[in-house]
Amino acid sequence: MKTTHLPPLTTEFSDVELNDKRLNKRLLTMVAAAEKSPGASLPEQSGSGAALEGAYRFVGNSRVSAEAVLAGHVRRTAERASGHPCVHVIHDTTEFKFGGLKLREGLGRLHGADSQGFLGHFTFCAAPSGEPLGALGLHAWRREEKVKGHRPQQESQSDPDRESLRWIDSALLAGELLRGRTEAVHLMDREGDSYELFAFLLEHEQRFVIRLSHDRRREGGRAAPAMPKLFEALSGAPYFFEREVMLAERRKKGCSERPKRLAKLEVRASTEKIFAGCGASAHLPPSLRLNFVEAREPEPPPGEEPVIWRLVTTEPIGDEEQVAAIVDAYRRRWLIEEFFKALKTGCRHQEHQLESGRALLVLLAIETAVAWQMLLLRWLARNSPEEPAEKVLTRTQLLVLKGLLRQKKQEAPDMMSAEQALRAIAELGGHIRNNGPPGWLVLRRGFERLLSIEQGWMLAQKKQQL
Numbered sequence: 001m002k003t004t005h006l007p008p009l010t011t012e013f014s015d016v017e018l019n020d021k022r023l024n025k026r027l028l029t030m031v032a033a034a035e036k037s038p039g040a041s042l043p044e045q046s047g048s049g050a051a052l053e054g055a056y057r058f059v060g061n062s063r064v065s066a067e068a069v070l071a072g073h074v075r076r077t078a079e080r081a082s083g084h085p086c087v088h089v090i091h092d093t094t095e096f097k098f099g100g101l102k103l104r105e106g107l108g109r110l111h112g113a114d115s116q117g118f119l120g121h122f123t124f125c126a127a128p129s130g131e132p133l134g135a136l137g138l139h140a141w142r143r144e145e146k147v148k149g150h151r152p153q154q155e156s157q158s159d160p161d162r163e164s165l166r167w168i169d170s171a172l173l174a175g176e177l178l179r180g181r182t183e184a185v186h187l188m189d190r191e192g193d194s195y196e197l198f199a200f201l202l203e204h205e206q207r208f209v210i211r212l213s214h215d216r217r218r219e220g221g222r223a224a225p226a227m228p229k230l231f232e233a234l235s236g237a238p239y240f241f242e243r244e245v246m247l248a249e250r251r252k253k254g255c256s257e258r259p260k261r262l263a264k265l266e267v268r269a270s271t272e273k274i275f276a277g278c279g280a281s282a283h284l285p286p287s288l289r290l291n292f293v294e295a296r297e298p299e300p301p302p303g304e305e306p307v308i309w310r311l312v313t314t315e316p317i318g319d320e321e322q323v324a325a326i327v328d329a330y331r332r333r334w335l336i337e338e339f340f341k342a343l344k345t346g347c348r349h350q351e352h353q354l355e356s357g358r359a360l361l362v363l364l365a366i367e368t369a370v371a372w373q374m375l376l377l378r379w380l381a382r383n384s385p386e387e388p389a390e391k392v393l394t395r396t397q398l399l400v401l402k403g404l405l406r407q408k409k410q411e412a413p414d415m416m417s418a419e420q421a422l423r424a425i426a427e428l429g430g431h432i433r434n435n436g437p438p439g440w441l442v443l444r445r446g447f448e449r450l451l452s453i454e455q456g457w458m459l460a461q462k463k464q465q466l
Contacts, residue, residue, distance in 0.1 A: 009035040016072040039444035059359040066361035073369040077134030082181035090336040106357025108142030132375040212310040216274040234294040237270035265295040269317040342371035345440040385419030
């Protein structure tokens with residue numbers, strides 16, 4: 001298993017074919033600009049009126065699609081995945097919300113009359129070590145003005161446009177991309193809890209770990225079952241071990257807030273048969289036999305809700321090591337939340353002023369690779385701290401960074417490591433070392449300041465040569 005290094009971001013898109021040499025060239029120009037200043041606006045990245053006009057024409061060109069642009073990065077991701085015997089394929093959906101009173105073309109409702117934007121369902125790939133490998137897919141859509149409301153289960157499941165299909169389609173597409181390259185384990189949070197999804201993944205021989213949201217029957221028929229339902233059965237399942245896990249701070253909309261804290265979990269596991277609901281589609285099997293894991297916090301701190309993870313999986317549960325691997329795999333799902341932060345805070349995608357949803361999606365395809373690179377940069381600094389900084393920065397940026405360190409009378413080693421470079425960039429953005437690892441906001445500020453100083457340094461060099 002080899003560690004991914006950071007080549008120029010343009011290599012992620014070098015084989016994208018848009019059937020026009022000028023479009024291909026413009027794409028690489030925009031990618032290079034986004035790499036140098038990921039949080040800057042399109043006018044700031046472009047640097048000149050002519051370049052900005054070219055960028056606007058590119059994202060607005062009907063021959064340029066987000067799918068075609070992202071395809072290059074997806075191919076590189078699959079290639080990186082092939083360097084590992086097994087990878088985690090993480091799925092989740094996020095909202096992209098944009099301001100302005102005038103409704104932009106191609107955007108739809110989100111929450112409230114003054115909210116517009118679109119939803120993006122991402123498939124993100126990572127090594128079991130947590131190393132980010134890149135995106136394998138993006139499905140974006142807008143919601144129409146009228147809310148469909150609650151519908152009977154049979155009517156909902158027969159709707160070919162229902163949003164829940166994105167989980168099935170994305171998982172099967174990623175499985176095909178990685179087939180023959182590596183083994184994939186799909187990771188999903190509670191929104192992926194769907195009997196139909198379990199059935200499709202099993203039919204296509206896909207492995208998965210999915211957090212449950214709904215309790216389920218353990219026997220068939222319409223009559224009220226006498227047998228305990230799934231959650232009650234799991235609470236009395238065979239005990240395997242106790243595990244301490246660090247819980248991340250949670251401020252997610254729709255969820256209760258939670259501070260960062262240590263939790264002690266009791267882990268149990270069993271194999272159970274679950275049955276389809278009475279209103280399930282006829283094409284689904286009447287029952288499925290799967291493995292289940294419950295990680296429960298028996299004694300939460302006063303005033304805190306107990307942590308309970310109930311996971312359904314195809315992975316074996318024969319011994320403690322196998323069950324622990326399932327719990328650890330689910331915890332890796334958090335990486336996609338960091339990816340979303342890199343897109344929204346690092347790349348500031350929601351601050352773009354483009355007039356159409358289609359143009360925003362083209363730009364999002366580019367920024368998907370930028371966000372992956374930012375995520376990998378931080379991962380390298382934390383997990384491969386001795387990697388040379390040349391894997392992260394250009395020679396000019398390193399010269400500028402070392403000069404700034406010497407100006408502050410700080411150590412500036414000739415062979416700077418990735419960890420030292422990232423720390424120095426974060427400090428440029430206002431990060432204080434005692435505050436823990438740098439967040440996306442200070443990293444973005446640091447990169448922007450470094451880029452600004454680099455541009456001034458290059459102008460000064462040119463003047464000296466005249």
